[in-house]
Amino acid sequence: MTVMTQSFRPASRIAGIGVSEILVRSGEAAALKRQGRDMIILGAGEPDFDTPEHIKEAARQAISRGETKYTPLDGSAALKEAVRRKFARDNDLTFAQNEVTCGAGAKQVLYNAFMATLDPGDEVIIPAPYWTSYADIVQIAGGVPIIVTCTAEADFLMRPDQLEAAITPRTRWLLLNSPSNPSGAAYDEAALAGLAQVVRRHPRLWVMSDDIYEHILYDGARFATFAQVAPDLRERCLTVNGVSKAYAMTGWRIGYGAGPAPLIAAMAIVQSQSTSCPSSVSQAAAIAALDGPDAIMRERSARFQARRDLVVSGLNAIPGLSCRNPKGAFYAYPGCGGLIGARTRDGRIIIDDRAFADYLLDWDVAVVPGSCFGLAPYFRISYATSDAELETALQRMAAACAALSLAGS
Structure with a gap:
């Protein structure tokens, strides 16, 4: 007796929608890191700071009270x-x-x-x-x-x-x-x-x-x-x-x-x-x-601003990249239009910002292409990480861009 099994069919309202590419790319980079790669992941949309202690204590007290x-x-x-x-x-x-x-x-x-x-x-x-x-x-x-x-x-x-x-x-x-x-x-x-x-x-x-x-x-x-x-x-x-x-x-x-x-x-x-x-x-x-007190928010915002200054100045020093000064949040959104059409050492062409983000993975830096956010050719960097990691990432990006051959060069 042959049993016919119908393949799964998703609802039409989600048929053209996938899991966030931000999560997908961050997951791929994390997998490479687990394999031993010295990967710097700049895709996280969350602060790298810990929850303030008075907030955690309020949660502990709520549990103790049976809430x-x-x-x-x-x-x-x-x-x-x-x-x-x-x-x-x-x-x-x-x-x-x-x-x-x-x-x-x-x-x-x-x-x-x-x-x-x-x-x-x-x-x-x-x-x-x-x-x-x-x-x-x-x-x-x-x-x-x-x-x-x-x-x-x-x-x-x-x-x-x-x-x-x-x-x-x-x-x-x-x-x-x-x-x-x-x-x-x-x-x-x-x-x-x-x-x-x-x-x-x-x-x-x-x-x-x-x-x-x-x-x-x-x-x-x-x-x-x-x-x-x-x-x-x-x-x-x-x-x-x-x-x-x-x-x-x-x-x-x-x-x-x-x-x-x-x-x-x-x-x-x-x-x-x-x-x-x-x-x-x-x-x-x-x-x-x-x-609660808001001093810690001001302190952390000041630290994010210092990181912003580090990242923006570093990006703008890399030929082919350009970055405007963010007014808030903890992201930079540099343009990579100056590198579209460039050729990698193994002959690949940087055809768009997704290809550029893929190329940076070869240099152990994970970013999110601007196409995910509806505007290309850009890429997003989260600077919610340490200064040391940001400085290393900038050095790697500079080396990666320098290794590209631009059309006509």
Whole structure:
């Protein structure tokens, strides 16, 4: 008797979407490192610092008190109050408790929002370069990502005229990320005010602001978020943040968002059918983070700024590479256009930024190609690692580029 077995067929909504290339490339580099290669991996999207001790102690105390049960669906009342205090203190934004949601990371908050609001064919405007998951989440939710290219000459920021040109009758959201992953670009108050003028002309358009790198900002810059700059548009804004980056709590998985109560209630429906509440112990730790001293954040931001200066100056000293000065986050986004078409010693051609990233692996340096972020030919470097590793990586990249033969040379 022959048994016919049908091969696995994924749902159409994920058929064209893969696991994040950032994770794939970082995994490949980690595998090479386990094989004995002296690999320097510059793909990590997390601080290399440890979670501050007072936050870990708050988690230990919560466990000792038996706070290991379910909490309310989208966050405990205590955590929501801490989030409300944070928005009032840092951003001059006032929210009621039913206007706050907490999830298993800022990524879940973004996912909940898109799942709760997008109908098939609804459009989301995303400035490029962008964090790779944005477009994928929109597509999984049935939406259409509308990518707006933001050039290096414009500091990778979207202009109001670009926003205006991208809006159609199907546009539902504008998604902003400042400071940006991958470019480190940051919108100041004036830039956000210019975008707000466009948003006012389109009542159907809402704004989602991903502020996860809020506290990693350089050169004395003052952080601004959209709802703060345009309070009259507050009822069309979702402000998303979390404790992962500022407090080195990536593994604790706590993110939060604030916006109009009907939106937050719709997002709660999505979360109720996926993860339910975030970790109770992590919530206790997040309260300690949000209510605790902020000196350590300023100290770490200063250390990131010193690393930025090291990396940017080192990259710009390498012929064929060019890098603008990031305003925040912990990434550099250098261009490698000057090396496209170059030939390696074994005869390979650097045809694009993916080929360049592959080539750097031969020199034991792992980076992420800019194609992953919607803008080529660039590559992303995370400088959330030690100065010694960064200096070695720069030396290897300089040697790798010097070993290339440019066309006509």
